[in-house]
Amino acid sequence: MYKILRKETITPSALLIEVADERAKLVKPGQYALLQLGDDSEPIPLSFLDINESSYTFLVEVVGKTTLEIFELLEDRIKFIEAPCGSPFPLRSYGKVLLVSKNWGIAPLINVGRALKEERNKIYFIHVGENEEKVFLTEKASEFSEDFLLFTEDGSKGEEGNTNWAVRFFIENFGKPDLIVSAGGNLDSQMVSEIAKEKGISHIAMVNAHILDANGLCLACRILVDGSEKLACVDGPWFDGTKVNWDYAIQKELFYKEEEKRALKEFMRQLQRLKARKK
Ligand SMILES: Cc1cc2nc3c(=O)[nH]c(=O)nc-3n(C[C@H](O)[C@H](O)[C@H](O)COP(=O)(O)OP(=O)(O)OC[C@H]3O[C@@H](n4cnc5c(N)ncnc54)[C@H](O)[C@@H]3O)c2cc1C
Numbered sequence: 281m282y283k284i285l286r287k288e289t290i291t292p293s294a295l296l297i298e299v300a301d302e303r304a305k306l307v308k309p310g311q312y313a314l315l316q317l318g319d320d321s322e323p324i325p326l327s328f329l330d331i332n333e334s335s336y337t338f339l340v341e342v343v344g345k346t347t348l349e350i351f352e353l354l355e356d357r358i359k360f361i362e363a364p365c366g367s368p369f370p371l372r373s374y375g376k377v378l379l380v381s382k383n384w385g386i387a388p389l390i391n392v393g394r395a396l397k398e399e400r401n402k403i404y405f406i407h408v409g410e411n412e413e414k415v416f417l418t419e420k421a422s423e424f425s426e427d428f429l430l431f432t433e434d435g436s437k438g439e440e441g442n443t444n445w446a447v448r449f450f451i452e453n454f455g456k457p458d459l460i461v462s463a464g465g466n467l468d469s470q471m472v473s474e475i476a477k478e479k480g481i482s483h484i485a486m487v488n489a490h491i492l493d494a495n496g497l498c499l500a501c502r503i504l505v506d507g508s509e510k511l512a513c514v515d516g517p518w519f520d521g522t523k524v525n526w527d528y529a530i531q532k533e534l535f536y537k538e539e540e541k542r543a544l545k546e547f548m549r550q551l552q553r554l555k556a557r558k559k
């Protein structure tokens with residue numbers, strides 16, 4: 281069992297949780313953890329946001345059953361955490377770096393961005409939210425960035441625009457970066473990779489794959505990079521975005537959509553019954 285030190289609702293569908301764990305000392309920038317709320321919950325991967333001596337913080341954005349379960353039912357303990365997981369981000373001096381996050385992708389990019397700044401890179405940050413509910417942590421992201429640009433796809437906050445539009449706007453107005461780093465959505469990273477290839481810019485992307493055990497045994501998270509099979513959980517989550525087969529990754533992500541919808545519907549019914557009983 282892991283103790284929750286802080287739980288803060290930051291938008292109607294996002295939460296920050298700080299967990300006490302001595303393994304915090306072992307965490308390197310860009311890694312993630314596998315969290316399981318209770319015995320009957322599914323384990324899900326979450327990226328480290330802030331890392332302290334003996335605690336760390338996660339951003340949880342509600343997208344389906346398990347994230348809603350954490351949002352609604354998390355109390356003062358978490359049953360199981362595997363940490364740290366995955367390969368750290370390849371830190372070095374790249375020069376001018378553009379970070380591009382979609383929705384929850386802002387959490388890993390704040391974590392990686394701070395470390396890239398320490399390596400004397402010049403950091404620019406674009407956050408694209410689906411809508412204003414998906415805009416969070418903007419102050420933290422601005423702290424280490426030369427410029428922070430905010431877009432929402434429906435124009436409810438910041439400028440209206442999607443990832444493709446935002447990155448092209450940046451290149452026209454701020455010039456070409458040496459590296460683009462993206463996280464938060466495979467479709468968005470695919471858009472970034474196309475621009476990166478067209479303009480000859482390096483691209484490192486976090487690939488979203490279904491992560492079940494995070495230790496390379498179940499093979500659920502297989503993706504294709506440069507024609508070879510890679511395991512997103514241990515070889516990644518960071519890969520050369522221009523070499524990832526994004527169509528394959530996106531197709532695999534959509535495979536469980538119907539089951540995910542059904543699980544969410546069923547959980548919402550259970551939640552209603554639970555809330556009615558509490559009243
Ligand atoms: C390396 C990595 C780091 C991540 N970091 C964060 C983070 O810091 N904050 C955050 O809010 N979200 C993060 N995510 C996404 C988060 O893991 C998913 O949103 C979550 O698993 C969805 O579960 P669900 O039951 O709520 O939704 P579901 O309805 O089950 O799934 C919704 C979508 O989430 C993805 N997903 C579902 N199950 C998994 C799984 N086991 N592993 C990976 N993706 C899954 C799929 O794209 C799916 O279509 C991260 C994902 C990865 C791969």
Ligand code: FES
Pocket residue numbers: 490491492493494495496497498499500501502511512513514
């Ligand atoms: S999650 Fe099982 S091998 Fe990657």
